[in-house]
Amino acid sequence: MITDNPLLKENEQPFDTVPFKDIKTSDFMSAIQFSLEEAVQNIEKITENPNPADFSNTILALEMSSEKLNKVSTVYFHLFGSESDKDFQALASQISPILAKYNNDIMLDGELFKRVKSVFDQMSPSIKKQDKKLTEVWYKEFIRNGATLGKDEKEKLRKLDAELSTLAPQFQNNNLNATNSYELWLQEEDLGGLPEIAINAAKTEATNKGKPNEWLITLQMPSFQPFITFSDNRKLRKEIMSAFSRKCNGDDFDNTLIIKKIVKLKHKRARLLGFDNFADYILEKRMAENQDNIMNFLNDLYESCFELAKTELEEVKKIAFELDGIKNLQKWDFAYYSEKLKQKLYDFDDDVLRPYFKSENVINGVFEVAKKLYGLDFKLLDNVQTYHEDVNVYEVISDKKEHVGILYEDLFPRETKRSGAWMNELRSQGMHNGKIERPHVTFTCNLTKPTASKPSLLTYREVETIFHEFGHCLHGLLSNSDYSSISGTSVFWDFVELPSQIMENWVAEKETLQIFAHHYETGELIPDHLIEKIKSSKNFLSATAYLRQLSLGYLDMAWYGQDNDVDDVEDFENKAISKTSLLSPIKGASTSCSFGHIFAGGYSAGYYSYKWAEVLEADAFEKFKEEGIFNRETAESFRENILSKGNQDHPMILFKAFRGREPLTEPLLKRDGLK
Numbered sequence: 001m002i003t004d005n006p007l008l009k010e011n012e013q014p015f016d017t018v019p020f021k022d023i024k025t026s027d028f029m030s031a032i033q034f035s036l037e038e039a040v041q042n043i044e045k046i047t048e049n050p051n052p053a054d055f056s057n058t059i060l061a062l063e064m065s066s067e068k069l070n071k072v073s074t075v076y077f078h079l080f081g082s083e084s085d086k087d088f089q090a091l092a093s094q095i096s097p098i099l100a101k102y103n104n105d106i107m108l109d110g111e112l113f114k115r116v117k118s119v120f121d122q123m124s125p126s127i128k129k130q131d132k133k134l135t136e137v138w139y140k141e142f143i144r145n146g147a148t149l150g151k152d153e154k155e156k157l158r159k160l161d162a163e164l165s166t167l168a169p170q171f172q173n174n175n176l177n178a179t180n181s182y183e184l185w186l187q188e189e190d191l192g193g194l195p196e197i198a199i200n201a202a203k204t205e206a207t208n209k210g211k212p213n214e215w216l217i218t219l220q221m222p223s224f225q226p227f228i229t230f231s232d233n234r235k236l237r238k239e240i241m242s243a244f245s246r247k248c249n250g251d252d253f254d255n256t257l258i259i260k261k262i263v264k265l266k267h268k269r270a271r272l273l274g275f276d277n278f279a280d281y282i283l284e285k286r287m288a289e290n291q292d293n294i295m296n297f298l299n300d301l302y303e304s305c306f307e308l309a310k311t312e313l314e315e316v317k318k319i320a321f322e323l324d325g326i327k328n329l330q331k332w333d334f335a336y337y338s339e340k341l342k343q344k345l346y347d348f349d350d351d352v353l354r355p356y357f358k359s360e361n362v363i364n365g366v367f368e369v370a371k372k373l374y375g376l377d378f379k380l381l382d383n384v385q386t387y388h389e390d391v392n393v394y395e396v397i398s399d400k401k402e403h404v405g406i407l408y409e410d411l412f413p414r415e416t417k418r419s420g421a422w423m424n425e426l427r428s429q430g431m432h433n434g435k436i437e438r439p440h441v442t443f444t445c446n447l448t449k450p451t452a453s454k455p456s457l458l459t460y461r462e463v464e465t466i467f468h469e470f471g472h473c474l475h476g477l478l479s480n481s482d483y484s485s486i487s488g489t490s491v492f493w494d495f496v497e498l499p500s501q502i503m504e505n506w507v508a509e510k511e512t513l514q515i516f517a518h519h520y521e522t523g524e525l526i527p528d529h530l531i532e533k534i535k536s537s538k539n540f541l542s543a544t545a546y547l548r549q550l551s552l553g554y555l556d557m558a559w560y561g562q563d564n565d566v567d568d569v570e571d572f573e574n575k576a577i578s579k580t581s582l583l584s585p586i587k588g589a590s591t592s593c594s595f596g597h598i599f600a601g602g603y604s605a606g607y608y609s610y611k612w613a614e615v616l617e618a619d620a621f622e623k624f625k626e627e628g629i630f631n632r633e634t635a636e637s638f639r640e641n642i643l644s645k646g647n648q649d650h651p652m653i654l655f656k657a658f659r660g661r662e663p664l665t666e667p668l669l670k671r672d673g674l675k
Helices: 026-048 053-063 067-082 086-090 092-107 110-121 129-144 153-182 196-208 221-230 234-246 255-274 278-283 291-324 331-345 358-376 460-477 498-508 508-515 528-536 542-560 569-576 609-627 632-643 651-659 666-671
Strands: 184-186 213-219 377-381 391-396 403-408 422-427 430-434 435-437 440-444
Touching: 026 053, 026 067, 026 110, 026 331, 026 569, 053 110, 053 129, 067 092, 067 331, 067 422, 086 092, 086 153, 086 460, 092 153, 110 129, 129 569, 153 528, 184 234, 196 213, 196 221, 196 234, 213 221, 221 234, 221 542, 234 331, 234 609, 255 542, 255 569, 278 291, 278 569, 291 331, 358 498, 358 508, 391 542, 391 609, 403 460, 422 460, 440 460, 460 498, 460 542, 460 632, 498 508, 498 609, 498 632, 508 528, 542 569, 542 609, 609 632, 609 651, 609 666, 632 651
Parallel strands: 403 440
Antiparallel strands: 184 213, 377 391, 391 403, 422 440, 430 435
16 A cells, blocks of 8 residues: 555654665655655646735745655665665666656646746745745746747657656666676785785675685775775786776767767757757856856866976876886876875875774764864764665754754765765755755765774775765755755755865864874874875875866866767767876776766766865865864854855855855965965
């Protein structure tokens, strides 16, 4: 019976959390169908209402109309990325088209739009600010999704959206399956140069696969990155770098045709809605506003970093020749010899830091930072169901003993989980079941796993990743809006990375490191000389890192900035990023084919956002530096003006309310050693 479906029946879980352990794959389709029917009935009540349209009977009713459907689909797509086998993945080909059709049914409903437009056109000056914003958001969503199109154009839009709805899940499934399919098996003689923790992790992986006398390297980043950085075996470095770079390009999990379809369909959709291309459509709702502003922004950063990046490469080439007579540095050499150069310049490598970065200590550290800044406490719960044994759940509590929200922590890679790191909102802050509820957010990474002999000991970059994703979580947790559609991370996408990227700044500060960086065996606090080495090496190869990010921004805009007839994905990509490429490309390599951000995520025509937001966060952190990195007054201003506001105001208004002016580029260039 449908009333027995754990996704639908009355929830008896603590804090109304998701009953993950009770849910079976077979529950999703019946829950989707039931909640869809309910949502359709709710829309009919709005359109058939004989009373004049007003905020309550139209806008608010629309906001709440698909509450149950949104909940079920949110749980599905969270698990799709975090804990899904092939049967679960396959459901996306059914669920995504259903949701796309329903969205079209809403956005293309002429009678519904008439009522929304009526409320928008007749808004009273005395209307509550958030009610006004919600009305504007819904009205513009209708316009941007075809409400004013003619009948034939609406039908074309439906067909485009139906086809697009299946492609992103296919892309993501291919990426996950390709990552899981590759295995590099090592013998003892192949371990030269690898740190002990990488060797132990490879041994654990091999043992789990039934080969305890070998070592296994995979394409998961905690396995791949140490190998490509430290392995003395150039032949094997070439093998795994080639596999990583060629992933989903012409192999059993080929994404090339999917990419071409996605791009073509998105451009067609944009033109149908009156835009020249997909980027122009997207940028209508971005701080950057138009392609000229983006390209000028990217090109200015390019001019700031390109010559320095070439100089950095020459230094890496020089040490490769000095150490091993390498005359033609290749991509599989760069990380390895960069690490050698870093050790030479700073007498230091990241592996020395790992003993001070036990993952549990780092998590406690970021919690303590949140307490110092925002007065938050994190209480570990043992009565909330999770979707995997690795997941921890916390109640977040304010210093006034008020319930702030629920945080799910999921740190380690597995074959049922996509790569990368991200934050999801299982329940956005805002109105649910007729009352304003606090959020439930997920904090997901793929970090170095514990082994039989060592706990999870992290690299410095992994620590930064924790702080980054936790910044997104704070954005969701500290939201204070009446409605989910304008709360938390529902902001312009070139603003959404400000709360996450600013948190990375705390990692390098001595005051922060002294909170959590204790040796996992001795308890010794990280010594000052290591903190100094972190600071002195912070900008090592910073121009090269800039160039890498810019290449991804250029590539994104090449795909979406104009409608191209692409025959060969690899060739198109190489031309798009040629001015950022300082090493010869690997034949058969394609970043695009596994570039989930722009083909299976929300960053299509928006990858520039990371650099754009860096300008914002570097300038914002200057204020913390000026007034004290744990200054509660400054933190409260950031919370009030940025974290709590969601999409209640334009991002520039929010930034200026915190900083007192528009952002400057100089703090970013100065911080990163480019000025």
